[in-house]
Amino acid sequence: MSKLKSTLKQKIEEHRPRTTRLLKEHGDVKIGDLTIGQAIGGARGVKCLVTDISYLDPMEGIRFRGKTIPETFAALPKVPGSDYPYVEGFWHFLLTGDIPTKEETLEIVKDFQARAEVPHYVFDVLRTLPRDTHPMTMFSTAILAMQRDSVFVKEYHKGIGKMDMWEPMYEDATTLMARLPRIAAYIYRMKYRGDTHIAPDPALDLGGNFASMMGIPHPYDDVARMYFILHSDHESGNVSAHTTHLVASALSDAFYSLSAGINGLAGPLHGLANEEVLRWTQNLMDRLGGKLPTEEELKAALWETLNSGQVVPGYGHAVLRKTDPRYMAQREFCLKHLADYPLFKLVSMIFEVCPPILKEHGKAKNPWPNVDAQSGVIQWYYGVTEYEFYTVLFGVGRALGVLANITWDRALGYPIERPKSVTTAMLEEWAGK
Numbered sequence: 001m002s003k004l005k006s007t008l009k010q011k012i013e014e015h016r017p018r019t020t021r022l023l024k025e026h027g028d029v030k031i032g033d034l035t036i037g038q039a040i041g042g043a044r045g046v047k048c049l050v051t052d053i054s055y056l057d058p059m060e061g062i063r064f065r066g067k068t069i070p071e072t073f074a075a076l077p078k079v080p081g082s083d084y085p086y087v088e089g090f091w092h093f094l095l096t097g098d099i100p101t102k103e104e105t106l107e108i109v110k111d112f113q114a115r116a117e118v119p120h121y122v123f124d125v126l127r128t129l130p131r132d133t134h135p136m137t138m139f140s141t142a143i144l145a146m147q148r149d150s151v152f153v154k155e156y157h158k159g160i161g162k163m164d165m166w167e168p169m170y171e172d173a174t175t176l177m178a179r180l181p182r183i184a185a186y187i188y189r190m191k192y193r194g195d196t197h198i199a200p201d202p203a204l205d206l207g208g209n210f211a212s213m214m215g216i217p218h219p220y221d222d223v224a225r226m227y228f229i230l231h232s233d234h235e236s237g238n239v240s241a242h243t244t245h246l247v248a249s250a251l252s253d254a255f256y257s258l259s260a261g262i263n264g265l266a267g268p269l270h271g272l273a274n275e276e277v278l279r280w281t282q283n284l285m286d287r288l289g290g291k292l293p294t295e296e297e298l299k300a301a302l303w304e305t306l307n308s309g310q311v312v313p314g315y316g317h318a319v320l321r322k323t324d325p326r327y328m329a330q331r332e333f334c335l336k337h338l339a340d341y342p343l344f345k346l347v348s349m350i351f352e353v354c355p356p357i358l359k360e361h362g363k364a365k366n367p368w369p370n371v372d373a374q375s376g377v378i379q380w381y382y383g384v385t386e387y388e389f390y391t392v393l394f395g396v397g398r399a400l401g402v403l404a405n406i407t408w409d410r411a412l413g414y415p416i417e418r419p420k421s422v423t424t425a426m427l428e429e430w431a432g433k
């Protein structure tokens with residue numbers, strides 16, 4: 001058993017009595033009420049999911065295993081010559097809550113390298129799809145195609161006990177994490193780089209190898225590491241995390257579950273917003289003949305979007321009530337590497353001009369930018385100008401969080417998810433009382 005797996009086993013065994021005790025002794029304790037508004041309104045704020053992997057405070061933003069983004073970046077072992085940590089070390093941190101040593105991290109790098117080979121049939125499947133298929137459809141399809149390799153399914157059919165199910169889930173999750181960068185880079189180069197491919201470099205870490213397979217030099221490896229870590233997890237209620245968890249709750253394996261979560265990420269109100277942000281921003285610059293707008297022109301463009309009933313992409317959030325720290329982390333990167341880049345200047349202008357307008361408009365509960373408002377500009381700067389691909393990058397990162405979560409779902413024996421629905425007539429009756 002690998003060091004990470006045995007640490008995880010120990011953590012799981014320590015944790016289980018807490019869940020058992022809560023259920024057995026305190027299962028009737030109330031943690032919230034439910035309103036008609038919440039039942040119709042997307043279950044906003046309903047506390048009915050449990051995860052210890054990340055927590056989203058509305059005012060502070062995300063904490064991974066109790067650490068803020070800057071604390072996480074500072075604590076994890078760094079890749080030599082890089083400003084950012086190994087994604088593999090972050091995977092250890094998400095799974096166990098412990099910061100790994102450099103040696104432990106390198107062991108995971110090796111484990112990922114050993115599992116990284118993507119079966120050839122996956123590329124065959126991708127190649128039979130029409131080339132103009134959306135890259136998110138390709139990404140999800142590739143993940144689903146690999147379902148035949150699921151260790152979980154094989155063990156399930158052998159008759160594995162409920163408390164042991166996390167082990168094959170962990171195996172599938174780790175294999176998926178090791179393969180996803182190759183699949184993403186393959187889709188990218190097949191669709192947008194004339195179907196020319198760069199073989200994986202078995203000596204590199206996940207972020208370095210991804211940049212190399214994309215064909216983009218340093219510091220794009222750091223962009224990849226930063227991007228995957230920032231997009232990994234945002235507690236459990238967002239569409240991609242919740243979908244993955246929901247599907248896994250039926251004892252569907254990691255391939256079925258992640259593919260479903262990726263489909264949710266492909267929605268324009270969720271992960272696809274980063275594509276929409278750049279489309280909106282580029283359209284504005286195109287309309288102005290490639291120039292930066294004046295403040296007045298920018299205000300007019302924002303009002304035009306709002307008055308036509310559309311949302312300003314990259315702004316607002318279902319939980320956050322301040323600027324997303326993931327936005328700020330990427331902004332810090334931009335200030336270091338591309339401070340004078342016109343598109344970044346425009347994104348910064350929108351950061352100043354948009355929140356007061358959204359406040360005046362009076363609908364959005366959060367007028368501040370989310371993660372998606374900043375990420376496209378970095379990709380564009382490094383030559384990844386095909387913005388329909390951006391959500392695939394989000395998906396590789398999001399896989400870290402949701403796969404760690406479903407491994408713990410199995411470890412703690414969470415049951416099949418099955419909320420209760422009611423009819424409109426019932427709501428009307430209760431409203432009348």
Ligand code: AMX
Pocket residue numbers: 238268269270271272273306310311312313314315316317318319363364365366370371372
């Ligand atoms: N521009 C204009 N209107 C907005 C808005 C924005 N950026 N954000 C919210 N609103 C509107 C909503 O559409 C809603 O209008 P309605 O009452 O007519 O339906 C009203 O404000 C109240 O919405 P809310 O409670 O503030 O937000 P929500 O929880 O319903 O939705 C979100 C959250 C993110 C979907 C929404 O803010 C939005 O559509 N933002 C733009 C798209 C975006 O950036 N998505 C990415 C989110 C992060 C991610 O998952 N990647």
